[in-house]
Amino acid sequence: MxxxxxxxxxxxxxxxxxxxxxxxxxxxxxxxxxxxxxxxxxxxxxxxxxxxxxxxxxxxxxxxxxxxxxxxxxxxxxxxxxxxxxxxxxxxxxxxxxxxxxxxxxxxxxxxxxxxxxxxxxxxxxxxxxxxxxxxxxxxxxxxxxxxxxxxxxxxxxxxxxxxxxxxxxxxxxxxxxxxxxxxxxxxxxxxxxxxxxxxxxxxxxxxxxxxxxxxxxxxxxxxxxxxxxxxxxxxxxxxxxxxxxxxxxxxxxxxxxxxxxxxxxxxxxxxxxxxxxxxxxxxxxxxxxxxxxxxxxxxxxxxxxxxxxxxxxxxxxxxxxxxxxxxxxxxxxxxxxxxxxxxxxxxxxxxxxxxxxxxxxCSDEGYSGKNVAAVYKDMVTEDDLVVSYGDYKTSIVFYGGKMVYRLEKAESIPGMLPDGKSWNAKNVMPFISFEELPEDRRVFLILNNRRFDSFEKDFKVDEWKLLGEFKAAKVYVREAR
Structure with missing residues (x-):
């Protein structure tokens, strides 16, 4: 050699x-x-x-x-x-x-x-x-x-x-x-x-x-x-x-x-x-x-x-x-x-x-990756369930959870966030859902960024949601179908 x-x-x-x-x-x-x-x-x-x-x-x-x-x-x-x-x-x-x-x-x-x-x-x-x-x-x-x-x-x-x-x-x-x-x-x-x-x-x-x-x-x-x-x-x-x-x-x-x-x-x-x-x-x-x-x-x-x-x-x-x-x-x-x-x-x-x-x-910290967050609900979620994210949307949660995650926003805010081909909004290709569209007849898993907790308390009836997991950066809730 x-x-x-x-x-x-x-x-x-x-x-x-x-x-x-x-x-x-x-x-x-x-x-x-x-x-x-x-x-x-x-x-x-x-x-x-x-x-x-x-x-x-x-x-x-x-x-x-x-x-x-x-x-x-x-x-x-x-x-x-x-x-x-x-x-x-x-x-x-x-x-x-x-x-x-x-x-x-x-x-x-x-x-x-x-x-x-x-x-x-x-x-x-x-x-x-x-x-x-x-x-x-x-x-x-x-x-x-x-x-x-x-x-x-x-x-x-x-x-x-x-x-x-x-x-x-x-x-x-x-x-x-x-x-x-x-x-x-x-x-x-x-x-x-x-x-x-x-x-x-x-x-x-x-x-x-x-x-x-x-x-x-x-x-x-x-x-x-x-x-x-x-x-x-x-x-x-x-x-x-x-x-x-x-x-x-x-x-x-x-x-x-x-x-x-x-x-x-x-x-x-x-x-x-x-x-x-x-x-x-x-x-x-x-x-x-x-x-x-x-x-x-x-x-x-x-x-x-x-x-x-x-x-x-x-x-x-x-x-x-x-x-x-x-x-x-x-x-x-x-x-x-x-x-x-x-x-x-x-x-x-x-x-x-x-x-x-x-x-x-x-890299395992919830501030950088959604691996631990996704693990909370991954084995529980079914095809009929809905997963939404309120606050800091993380693509890694979709990767690890194996389930589409919708970005939850107020209805009046969504049009200004959608891709338009002329600005950095073109990167917002994740699916959106408004507060008003959240279904009552489906089980909903909510991934909440802790910085939005005050808004969560204001916009939702907190007692309807069950806490599944809590981390430094996020909490995971579930609301059963009614």
């Missing part, structure tokens, strides 16, 4: 242990993870693997690739927490192997091992490798585009550019048009900095875009054929254009947001970043920056600056920048190998403790 294969085997084994440890005990949380798991579950049960759906409605939040991953895992392991977190962990391992191979190709074996160790123990990377979310899949495909570009550019083997279009197509199937636009923007900035404008003519654009269209376009074409402009307006209009131009979380639309994420996400390596940055931004050093370093810096900076310019800020958006950062940190710490080994081993130990001491109990 070659040294490279031994290294990859070691990295894969360590990565699987780190990213899979405890996943069977970490509950599905709200609001993001539960949306993905419930959507994949409904697609699996419906037998329709083309059109994502949730609460029985078609759902255009993300393309289908990540849902296909979840469906595959559910077929292998059943519908459970471990299966839900399986492929994020797998892609986390693939990302480490890809980083090792690229850094080794650019520099040497030692740099590759150190870069993989740095990346795998970055807090954000570890966390997202255990989280049911699209970003680790995007990390691999997005960064594969840039790796293939640079290897093709630096070696003159320009047929490697076809792999760029292949991986961009897969990234687009996972996350949307950003899978092509942003890596394309990174390489465009790099070529402009080098003033190598002739290279644009060598990018295999016509044939490459055909390959991209075949990989990514097939699903988009099927969705448009089936759903028409409703798909276009919601997927491109709300979940892409609106997200870029109108902040979903306005309080986080601040200039320092990704600086904060940059340093928190890179823990425990953040202490090296100011020195790494300082090394390359000094004007007197610019003339001696080699092409490889310039590409890694462009890669990391463009990703962060691009998303800082977007209206909606998410902690996960800049994850792809961690790969070039890990390589730059490895080069900076190249002569401090013992320190790197100790930090990697220490970080792995800390993450193991955090998994069971923090992640497992925190």
């Amino acid at each position: 070659t040294t490279a294969k031994k290294d990859l085997l070691l990295i894969s084994a360590a990565g699987f242990i780190l990213f899979m440890l405890g996943n069977w005990a970490i509950a599905i949380t709200d609001p993001v993870e539960s949306n993905y798991t419930l959507t994949a579950t409904e697609m699996l049960r419906s037998g329709d693997y083309v059109s994502p759906r949730i609460y029985g409605n078609y759902w255009y939040d993300k393309p289908a690739f990540f849902y296909w991953e979840l469906i595959a895992a559910y077929k292998l392991f059943g519908i459970n927490e471990f299966a839900s977190r399986f492929f994020p962990g797998v892609f986390g391992v693939l990302g480490l192997c890809m980083t090792y191979g690229f850094a080794r190709r650019l520099y040497d074996r030692k740099t590759g091992l150190m870069a993989a160790g740095v990346l795998g123990t970055c807090f954000e990377y570890w966390l997202l490798s255990k989280t049911v979310i699209t970003d680790l899949t995007l990390f691999v495909f997005f960064n594969a585009v840039l790796i293939c570009f640079f290897l093709g550019y630096s070696t003159g083997k320009r047929n490697l550019y076809y792999l760029c279009y292949l991986f961009a197509g897969l990234a687009t199937l996972d996350k949307g048009p950003i899978g092509l636009l942003l890596p394309g923007f990174v390489l465009t900035v790099f070529l402009c900095i080098r003033r190598d404008f002739k290279e644009f003519l060598r990018l295999r654009l016509p044939s490459g875009l055909v390959l991209y269209a075949l990989v990514a376009g097939s699903w988009y074409y099927m969705m448009y054929t089936i759903h028409g402009m409703d798909f276009i307006n919601n997927f491109l209009g709300v979940h892409n254009f609106l997200r870029a131009t109108q902040s979903e979380h306005p309080r986080w639309d601040v200039w320092w947001y990704y600086l904060m994420i940059f340093f928190l996400g890179c823990l425990p390596w953040s202490w090296t970043l100011p020195a790494v940055i300082r090394k390359y931004v000094k004007l007197r050093q610019k003339p001696v920056i080699d092409m490889t370093t310039a590409f890694l810096l462009t890669w990391a900076l463009v990703v962060n600056i691009f998303y800082q310019c977007m209206a909606t800020k998410y902690t996960t958006y800049t994850l792809p920048a961690l790969l070039p950062i890990a390589i730059l940190v490895a080069r900076y710490l190249y002569n401090r190998e013992v320190l790197v080994k100790r930090m990697v081993i220490g970080a792995v130990a800390v993450y193991g403790v955090l998994t069971f001491a923090l992640a497992v109990p925190a």
Whole structure:
């Protein structure tokens, strides 16, 4: 077995242990993870693997690739927490192997091992490798585009550019048009900095875009054929254009947001970043920056600056920048190998403790997941019963309870909450029911957020409801049919 294969085997084994440890005990949380798991579950049960759906409605939040991953895992392991977190962990391992191979190709074996160790123990990377979310899949495909570009550019083997279009197509199937636009923007900035404008003519654009269209376009074409402009307006209009131009979380639309994420996400390596940055931004050093370093810096900076310019800020958006950062940190710490080994081993130990001491109990808390709440009524509820939620609606309750949950609101409030295709209300695809519509001839289970208890006492006859379970964040009641 070659040294490279031994290294990859070691990295894969360590990565699987780190990213899979405890996943069977970490509950599905709200609001993001539960949306993905419930959507994949409904697609699996419906037998329709083309059109994502949730609460029985078609759902255009993300393309289908990540849902296909979840469906595959559910077929292998059943519908459970471990299966839900399986492929994020797998892609986390693939990302480490890809980083090792690229850094080794650019520099040497030692740099590759150190870069993989740095990346795998970055807090954000570890966390997202255990989280049911699209970003680790995007990390691999997005960064594969840039790796293939640079290897093709630096070696003159320009047929490697076809792999760029292949991986961009897969990234687009996972996350949307950003899978092509942003890596394309990174390489465009790099070529402009080098003033190598002739290279644009060598990018295999016509044939490459055909390959991209075949990989990514097939699903988009099927969705448009089936759903028409409703798909276009919601997927491109709300979940892409609106997200870029109108902040979903306005309080986080601040200039320092990704600086904060940059340093928190890179823990425990953040202490090296100011020195790494300082090394390359000094004007007197610019003339001696080699092409490889310039590409890694462009890669990391463009990703962060691009998303800082977007209206909606998410902690996960800049994850792809961690790969070039890990390589730059490895080069900076190249002569401090013992320190790197100790930090990697220490970080792995800390993450193991955090998994069971923090992640497992925190994710089971009713403020983050509805698993315990759903367990209260799951074995009692029948097909004829109605389950409603008043206050903080949690999709995970639907996932764990196996029963549709209606969002209870006052009749006059519901029209202003329904999806309209023009605002963030497009995400409110759960079924609604008004106070006036609550049936008297059916048994009703009520999940009440504790912050709405005063309203509950005002709007209902409390003595009609029997308390089944009480938690820090919620209470579960039942009212028998009359």
